[in-house]
Amino acid sequence: MSHNSPVGQDSAFSKLLGMTIDKAENGESQVRMSMQDHLLNLHGRMHGGALFSLIDTALGQASHSLFGGEAGSMTLECKVNYIRAVNEGEIVCNARVLNAGRKVHVLEARVQQGDKLVATAQATFICK
Amino acid sequence: MSHNSPVGQDSAFSKLLGMTIDKAENGESQVRMSMQDHLLNLHGRMHGGALFSLIDTALGQASHSLFGGEAGSMTLECKVNYIRAVNEGEIVCNARVLNAGRKVHVLEARVQQGDKLVATAQATFICK
Known part of the structure; x- marks a missing residue:
């Protein structure tokens, strides 16, 4: 995996949120993030925006992997469902391109903590 | 506006993202955020996750304002449309509760930079 692309x-x-990109290839990606105090919302749990940021990053990596290392697309729209709150520990997001058209990519993502489903998302990316 | 609620x-x-809450009352809110280097995505613009975090925060403030100062609800789902990229300067999100049911709040939000529309969102919050 090149660090120049x-x-x-x-x-x-x-980086600000402490994500780690494990994989980004063939329209699929995996990105991890751990709970930290600066990610807390008013309920004392991980902020929905932080969780969404993990999802959006994983979606981007999955989509970009089909452009030979270029950031050839960007988020047009995304729908997220929050299923389980995150209090501590690490969460993992897996994203994949369901359809790669000439103008748009349709993608889905899932966030899990161990075997527990934390959030799901479906998105459309527009190609440059 | 109490800072104990x-x-x-x-x-x-x-705080990490540098948001400022201007208003949160009667089911409506306004929250601001300025571009900073640590909010950049791979395109050199504001990350979609940062923008979504502003939206989610404004939605929460609008919903919570109907609970007399308590964080009485949380995001169940949200759909965001990105319309215009943010390169610099300040953006403002206005959110409001469209319907306050016993179990759920239905809300909408708009992000603008000056008179330009940056993003729109519609969300469902679940009441505790």
């Missing part, structure tokens, strides 16, 4: 490369924002 | 109070995560 967007595929597998951390953005400033993904 | 969740309505109008910054979470650790909203």
Whole structure:
């Protein structure tokens, strides 16, 4: 995985939140993030925005992996369902391109903590 | 606006991203955020996760304002449309509760930069 290309490369924002990109290839990706105090919401749990940021990053990595290492697409829309709150520990997001059209990619993502489902998302990315 | 209650109070995560809560009352809210280097994505623009975090925070403030200062609800699902990229400067999110049921709140949010529409969202919050 090259660190000179967007595929597998951390953005400033993904670094701020402490994400780790495990995989980004063939339209699939895996990105991890651990609970930290600065990710807390008013309920004392992981903020929905932090969780969404993990999802959006994983979706981007999956989509970009089909552009030979270029950031050739960006998020047009995304729908997220929150299923289980995150209090501590590590969560893992797996994302994949369901359909790669000429103009848009349709993708899905799942966030899990161990074998527990934390959130699901479906998204459309627009190609440059 | 009390700083001892969740309505109008910054979470650790909203502080990390540099948000300012202008208003949270009667089912409506306004929250601001400025572009900073640590919010950048791989395209050199504001990360979609940062933008979504602003939206989710504004939605929460609007919903919580109907619970007399308590964080009485949380995000169940949200759909966001990204319309215009943010390169610099300040963006403002206005959110409001469209329907306050006993079990769920239905909300909408809009993000603008000046008179330009940046993103829209519709969400469901579940009441505790």
